[in-house]
Amino acid sequence: MGERIWTAALIVIGDEILSGRTQDKNVAQLATWLNVQGIRLAEVRIVPDVESAIVEAVNALRVRNDYLFTTGGIGPTHDDITVDAIAAALSVPVVVHPGARDVLEQHYATRGGLTEARLRMARVPEGASLVPNRMSGAPGIRWGNIFILAGVPHITAGMLDALTGTLEGGLPVLSRTIGSWVAESEIADLLRETERAHDGVSIGSYPFFREGRVGANFVVRATAQPLVDACIAALVAGLKATGRDVVDGGI
Template sequence: MSNDTEATGRETITAAVLVIGDEILSGRTKDKNIGYIADHMTAIGIQLKEVRVVPDVEAEIVGAVNALRARYTYVFTTGGIGPTHDDITADCIAKAFGVAIDVDPRALAIMKPAYEKRGLEMTPARLRMARLPEGSELVQNSISTAPGFKIGNVIVMAGIPNIMQVMLDAVTPQLKTGAKMLTETIELFRPEGEIADMFGAHQKEFPDVSMGSYPFTTEARAFGTHLVLRSTSSDRLATALAGLKQKLAAAGKL
């Protein structure tokens, strides 16, 4: 339903998130990154279009990276860049791009002194975290030093939420962004079934404003509905919102 370029003269920038890790699929770890990245993308004017979660299996990771990077402006991956044998993301990204992977002198130059300062040995396992696919740019990790990286349109980040968040902040200034998606919400203490026909008709009137209906329950009033209107054009959004409020009021539903 978006028609951003026409409405705002700005290009639409899209993204996908690829969550990598057996621990999410087994239920052992509950993902906290998808919602965070979704909020961040909306805030900076990038439209998140797809999310995938795949296991720590090379063919699955390579396949998903290549499918997603061909379709969206950016792909953000989380997970699998630690020091252990099950951390295979960097190797898979190299394979997906068909490039070599080796210890990166820039990564090593950051990691070695930081580890020494903390009294930690540069074990072969830790050295693994300095391995980057050829052609990568570093993404700074202000928490635990071992960097993420960006290659082509793919940004590779840690899975631990607070580390992922500082990496996302670090890479954000380099990202192209588009028109911001603006949102208006009407909260009704009515079940969705009561306003669905009217709301559907209103969507038809404003095909360029994306409209969604999200039921909720309250202890006091049983069923409620959030009607959410989204557009990159503040004018169109305001017109659609005013029109909807008028219809709801006329029907005694507001």
């Protein structure tokens, strides 16, 4: 054990999430992608389109995590203030990135040209590099350990694809899930003791109510497959000893 754990934080920027209008999908999407890179999503904040709120979150999270991601607010309209807010947090000016301007000029050549509004999407905090966007014109932005990505989930996904394998991380977190038609309160002791007996492993318990019955899925997580498998075996044995059936892969 004792391997270095790499962490990331995410700031989701957007009134549309906080108003309940839009169901966020980027938390789950980024978390899943990070797991494969060997990086853990350690914390998330969802903030409104308000500069001071973004500045506070950026400065709180960028120092205590290896990476900071933001999604949302990098489009061409008046409510897209992410770049200005992050530049303010970093105390650097906003500049037009020549590479981003080229990308946008090409993209909009057959779509009515690069207007003033569209040129807004070439603005970056000074010192930034670009994250390719294969889906639509405007690129994402990298500044130090900060990755400024689009908010529309399929565009975010394209930007993450472009970053795959480029970030240093540790061992990916592996997991295995089993399910059982049991009230979690009936086997709380088994879960606690099994976790305690297996160093480096965490067991999550996720109850549900389905088809008129209670059940729960149990997710075992660790960075080495033998640890996961040993803990699952102990858990299955414990459940079977009390007469419960186990569904591999979860219910």
